[in-house]
Each structure stands twice: as structure tokens, then as C-alpha cells.
Amino acid sequence: MDLSAISPTLLIASLMVAATPILLAAIGEMVVEKAGVLNLGVEGMMIMGAICGFIIGVETGSPWLGFLAAALGGAVLALLFGVLTQVLLSNQVATGLALTLFGLGLSALLGQGYVGVKAQTLGRIDLGPLSDLPFVGRVVFGHDPIVYLSLALVVAVWAFLKFSRAGLILRAVGESHEAAHALGYHVRRVRLAAIAFGGACAGLGGAYLSLVRVPQWTEGMTAGAGWIALAIVVFASWRAGRVLVGAYLFGGITVLQLNLQTAGAKVPVELLSAAPYLVTILVLVLISRRAGRAGAAPADLGKPFHASA
């Protein structure tokens, strides 16, 4: 095994790329769950974002329009979930699972003519001399805009939930919809907005796969990334900073194990492939073990809200 073939600089740079789809989906889902809604359809919204973004990206030649379409596609699918669960009061778990199946099927149908097509991808931002700095240049300044957008989104969500009044109301709705309703807040409206935001984020994450990371369309290309995003939200105990840690840890181990495989490590491939899941969950469990009450789930997570007198 030749470990010297693995360059730490490239490793870190590529783990950020590998982690971005999961990070986007997870931070969106975190907001949804903070509002008290459990949307298990992340995988379906991601893949819808992947195909919507890819189609628009190919047809218009603009990856930016592709990302916009992906966010819209994810949000529309999420709102379908929102109407079913919030207005028609269907069961959130069952509806979320159905949303995943629906998204996988619909995306396969939409993407039939796009298999093997190549899309215009996003370039790295060229910051001139900054990008030429050793290590830092590649790791900090050498990415495409969506990577920075995802990081900015984590900070924005953290600040929104911690400091803004709207964020406080969102948390209050997730904590006790009865009490929020008694105080005159619009539980359903807040939740629908959160669901749409979560869908848009998942859509962006999916489009990052089909437009940047791969970049082409294959059926079922999200390959469980949505489920990992869901798990990361839980194990990150609904905290934006920990979602970032979790997503990057997962991305890092994924990239590392791929590198180890090519370097010919004497470890069974199955074990290497399972490593990202095992390590991520283990680390986040260890972190949340110390969190106490502050790390608890929103109290009304997944409970249906029916406005009564």
C-alpha cells in the first residue's frame, strides 16, 4: 500500500465537494425538523432536484439556471408533502417515505432522454494569486460557488435560528404547536415555509451531484445521500454546526476510503465502503451523548397539528 499517493491537500479539497450535497440536504432538513415536521422524503427531493437541475442545465446551457430549477423542483415536491401532511393531516412518516419513492420514479421517467448526456458544469472561482497559494489556495480558495453557498447557508441558518425573531417563532412552533397557536402564531404557515425551504435545499444538493460532482445523469444517482442527510440531522442533535461536522466527516471518510481502495489497502473493500457510515454515526453519537437537554429533539417533531378552539 502506498499512502504517499494520497495528498492531504487534494483529500480535503475533494471531501468538501463530496460533502456538499449531503450538507445542503441536511441543513434544509434540520430547519424542517426544527419546525416540528419530519420529512423522510429527502432522498426523493434530492433526486428531483438532480434531474430538474440537469434538464434545465442541459437545455439552457446555464448551470445557474439548472440550480435554480433544482431548488424549485425540490420545493414543489416538498410542498406536495406539506399540503398532504399539514392541510390534509396525513401521516408524516408514511407520506415522507412515499415522497422518496415518488421522487425516484418520477426522476427516472423525466431523465429517460438524458442518460449519457454531458452538462455544462460550474467552474471553480478563479481568485488569481490566492488560488495559487500552497495548500490554502486549493482548500480555501479553489472551489465552485455552490461549496461556498452551502457554507454560507449553514452560517445563515445558525444565525437565523439563534438570533432572529422569525427563527425563534420557528423553533417555538416545533417545540409546542399548541402553545404557539395559543399565542397567535400561524403554525401551518410556518411549517409550510420550512418544508419548502427544506425541499429547495435538498434540490440544490441533488443538482450538485448531477451538475458538478458527477456530472451527468444516472437513475437513482443520489444513492442514499438523502438518508445520510436525515441521519446526520438527528445525530447532530439539530445543531447547524454539528450538521457541518457530520457532513464533512462523512464526505472525508468517503473520499479517504476511496483513496485507500486505490492505494490498495489490505482491508476488505466492504469494510472500507461501510466506514463513512460507521464513523460518522459513531462520532456524532459520542458528541450528542454529552449534549443533555439542549440536544433533545424538538418536542413536537412529527406530531400532526390540528387547530382546534
Added chain:
Amino acid sequence: MANDDVSFTVARGGIHALLGENGAGKSTLVKTIYGLVKPDAGTMRLSGAPFAPEDPRAARTAGVAMVFQHFSLFEALSVAENVGLGMENPPGQRDLSRRIREVSQAYGLPLDPERLVGDLSAGERQRVEIVRCLLQDPKLLIMDEPTSVLTPQEVAILFATLRKLASEGTSILYISHKLEEIRALCDAATILRGGKVVGACDPRTTSAADMAEQMVGAAFKAPTSRGGAPGAPVLQVADLSLPPMSQFGTPLRQVSLTLRAGEVLGIGGVAGNGQDELLSALSGERLSTPGAVTLEGRDVSRLRPTERRRAGLLCAPEERLGHSAAPDMSLTENAAMTGADRKGMLRAGFLDWSAARGFAEDIIARFDVRTPGPHVAARSLSGGNLQKFVIGREVLQDPRVLVVNQPTWGVDAAAAAAIRQALLDLAAGGAGVIVISQDLDELLEISDRFAALNEGRLGEPVPTATLTMERIGLMLGGAHDLEAAS
């Protein structure tokens, strides 16, 4: 129909009492004023202007504030965040925290704005609600049972606050079951029964018995205490110390007590002084060191709740929904939950549901629980009815020792009297009863001996007959709590 053709007027700067049993329509009426329920017919006027709030925020903007009976608080949020959520235009967090400190100290309701509400006791939570309202400078302040968890000193301070607010021109709509309180505080009263106004009076000149009669529609029985010497010790607690349940909880410090057969021991104390901890140590939810809890000579310190129940030590905790009853399960299921073993509902590990239903029906009949039947969910019962069910469930299991926490909190006068009578009857039958309560009148009425719990320490029990209100106040250490605030 929850309200039928109700008319009344609250004077500017007046303290107006709204009296009625549970289910008389008081809650619906105040929800209408607060914009949570829209009336089918009729009009409201606030300061002369037509008033028809679309939602609670419109009501708050118009100057109506409300302290809820069932707390409208968010457990995972801090005190300051909870207060901010109930205000229309809250200042920044730092300003808000400062104002909460100021107001809470000015009105003798000490509060730390940074604490999580989930770690507060019932009494402290109510302070949050009251402070939230006071910060809004309301024109009309609606208070639903505000004193049920306060000590006499705190009640006195609250009353002074309310009188001060009233003299500044704030109108107060005051809902309470405590008739003496209404007589001391209010200058007008409207009495509701079955959704209708059945009377109006000046509580300063009307006797409590008269008001109670109008409210209930018939005279109700006050509990009769029985004399008789207490028997042999049934429960002994020796040097019981336990760390707090949460980082903001109160540790138990060397609690010792002896409960005799046929005796009611009252334990008073300001909320958050270790009541929940004491109950959980006795019920077996938390285990204690060997030898700490002895039931009829048997060491039960290391036994779990089910085993303690089997041995005859039964408990009814304070929180009705979620602690002593599972809100979404039926009364039958709730009856089986603690009664299965002692009422012989178990056959080789399987539950005999017809026996469980019979037991639930027995509780409903014997304790006058108003409900369509044992199949309804516990959540759908009003507070008083569910409390009667919960207490009845334990009493009918014929315990050797029964420990209850806040048995009549938020329960109307008639139901409270029935619950107290049931506890007295149980003691008369030879069982030992521990009543943990923040309602001192209740403790004085039913207990043979009285002890105070202060910062996790239990004082020496004193025969109730020898007590005065002042002495009790000192025992509770309420003065200490208030000093910390000023």
C-alpha cells in the same frame, strides 16, 4: 353550547372575578376575549371601541394580555425567549432580559431570564406567564387561576401588584376557584354555570358560602376531618439524599420522616424546592441508597415503581397529562397502567381487559368523573375530572401508603372537596397519606401534621392544630426566597 348569551362589564381599573366550576364556560369566554375563539353572536367593546380580535396578536395589540391556566410555554426555550414570543414588539434579547429581571423583582416574582423553562417548577413557570403579561402594559389583564401554586407571601405580593396595576387604570379579569381570595381581591364578580350567567355580586360583601352555592347550584360538603390517634409507623424515610434531576433541579438533603397509619402528613413548600424529587424518590422512579425508604419494616429503597406498588406504596405525581396519566390512551388503559397488579387484572402476563374496564368504570362512578365512558382518551377530560380519575385510581387500589403531589391543582371547589374527602377517608381506613401541596389552606384543612420542604430539606413535622399562617410562612422559608429577589 359553551357560552350562552353572556353579558358582563369590567370597569376600568376594576378587578372583576369570573367564577364557575370546571366546564362552566369560563375558559371559552376568556378565549373569545383573547381572540382564540370567534363568537357566533354578540359584541365586545374595549374602552368604548368595538372589539373583535381576529387572533391573539390582534388582542394583544389592542391591549389584552392573558395568563393561561394550561401554560402556553415552550420547555426547550429560555425564559427570555418565552417572554419574547408572547410580546408583539419585543426588545433585543439583552434589553428583554434586563426588563424581565426588573419587572420580576419589582413584583416579587424572582426569575432568571437565561434558564430553560423545562427546568422550572410549575410555580416558576407561572411567574414566567405573569411577567410576560406585565411587560406588555395591558389595558385588560386576564388571569386564569394565578395563585394556585404560590405561597401566602407570594399571593400577598401578587395581590399588591394587581391592586397597583388596577389603581394605574389596568382592568383585571380574575378567574379563580378560591372564594376567599376573590373576596379579598375583587370588587365585582360574575358567576357562570353551564355557560350562562347565573348571578353577579360584590364579593366584598357576599359570603364565600353564598358564592359557592350560586356557582355549584347546590351546597357542597366541606371535608370532615376525623380525630383518632395515629397507629404504627407505615413509612419511614431516613437520611434520604439524592442529586437533582436536572442541572437546575433541587437535590434532596437528608430528608427524614415517619408516617403513621391513619395519618395525613402535609408537606408544603414553594414550587421547586424538591417536591418532584421527593415524590420520585418515594415512588421508585429514582432509587435511593439502601435503608433510606422503609415500608412497614421492609426496605424498599432499591425497588422499582411496580414492586413498590405491589408492596402497597402508591403515588400520584403532580403532572396529570404525561406523568400520572398517558394523555392519548383511554381511561381503561390508564386504569390498567398502575392498577393491573393490585386489582388482579393479570393472567399469566396477559391483561384482562374486561377487569380493567370494570376498574375504570368503578373509578368513574365512585369519584364522579364526568366523561362519556372509560373508552375516551385521558387528554379529553378536563383537569378536574382527570385529577379525580387519577386520585381515584390510586385510592381504590387500597394502598398502605399514598403519596400525592398537588392533588387539587387547577381543580374546581367541588371536585377539590371530593378529592380531599377521599384522601381523608383513605387515612381513616388505616392507610398513611402524604400530601405534597402548595395550597396551604388545603394542607391545613386535611393534614394531621405539617412539614415544610425548603431547598430540598424537610423540616420537622408539626401538629397542624398548633400552626398559624405566620409560622407556616417562616417554615416554608418563603421569606428567604423573596429576599433573594429584592
